[in-house]
Amino acid sequence: MALLRDEVTEILSTVRLFRDLTRQQLTDVAAAAGLVKKEPGRAFFIQGAEARRLYVVLKGRVKIGRITPEGHQIVVRYAGAGDLFGCVPLYGGTEYPATGEAVTASEALYWNRMTMDRLMGCYPPIALNALELLGQELSDIRSRYQELVTEKVERRVARALLRLINQSSRKVDAGILIDFPLSRQDLAEITGTTLHTVSRILSAWEQRGIVTSGRRKIVITRPRALVSIAEDLSEEDL
Amino acid sequence: MALLRDEVTEILSTVRLFRDLTRQQLTDVAAAAGLVKKEPGRAFFIQGAEARRLYVVLKGRVKIGRITPEGHQIVVRYAGAGDLFGCVPLYGGTEYPATGEAVTASEALYWNRMTMDRLMGCYPPIALNALELLGQELSDIRSRYQELVTEKVERRVARALLRLINQSSRKVDAGILIDFPLSRQDLAEITGTTLHTVSRILSAWEQRGIVTSGRRKIVITRPRALVSIAEDLSEEDL
């Protein structure tokens, strides 16, 4: 382990799953953690593999994606610093239903299933926090499910971009930059469409001055226009 | 409360949420429960209302549905005997994100949020079971999300019917009957399409002798044909 024990404890104190634990308890949790680093494109775990570990992102960005038997891919979500991923061991599933792959150089702490069982046994707040996190994930995916049924593609892409802005963006001169590499293909897999359609939509937006984009890079220049697309308002901003 | 204490305890012993509790503990849980009955069409709770209670279905069938600001409806799932619904209080949400409505005459036990908090505090297995249930629900909705993106309507309708058969069906002379009233509109809201499309699909299936259907009533006469549609096999059965 490359990190100092105290440092890990400090980080864990900001992680939702471990909220309400005392410093002493956090130290125990930290002591049980392992650390992995992955280069971009490398996977922390692969869909279908035995679900052994629970992860928390320290740095970088991890893409959680699934693939159908027919080969169709979808992106479930992106996890950033402080986010949990691979939570299957928490609720007793046996294999990972998705693949967790580093998009940028990433580091994550992990706990083995048995370790986690012990920790949850000793420290009940962990189970309650997990419940809360899972509940939020559930309501998030339900909203997206509903969007998928009821909304047109352009609107879904707008919403997806806004969500990504919230999760992981940086202000730059031209506007707001999604600060990890994001291809049209990725956006398509997030919104449940094809890269062609996404490309056309972004081109149209670019002409309207709403975004500037390049190879795996997107800058939103007029966020408010994006909001009005997402909310389906007639565009009343400049 | 119309039920005997012991009777309730007996029922609770079959509910997943309360697995691993001793008889003594179950009695305590039972003592804290309340009972509600609803006529068909009546709601246990309404989308947007303050989430006060957690329910377990005793009998009947409860439809969990959402409606978008634009008025588009979707059915999240159906809950039958032993199933949990309105689990929002479990994970700390403040309002119900959906409406829970009785489809047939239904009865449910409920616990108030504070009561549930106490029970989970006293009996840790409840929290762990809840975690497991939420996890399963999560993977279920993820599968359906994926179906929605990757599969054509006919296949989704076939899958939905097969799921409903598993949940709640009865053998009759002609085949397998979905044993609660299910309209085309309902099926459309389950599969994310329109009642027109569902009606066309069912008509086509009826011509091929796969189903027999009437007003809010569906009998599957050749389940294997339905499976082959759901799995997209070329139909090699009679």
Place this chain on the structure above:
DNA sequence: CGGCTGCTTGATCGCTCTCAAATGGGGTGG
């Protein structure tokens, strides 16, 4: 028996997927 609610069916339209091919930027290796 009448009206309501749920179901069927036709016609049309348009969004989005599919298939195809060309373009261009960036990184790598020479």
Place this chain on the structure above:
DNA sequence: CCACCCCATTTGAGAGCGATCAAGCAGCCG
């Protein structure tokens, strides 16, 4: 440092699934 190659992206053309609009029909309940 330059040239090449690969991968992401763009753009076009066409087809088709399913939504939408619009009637008409038929059980069922009161």
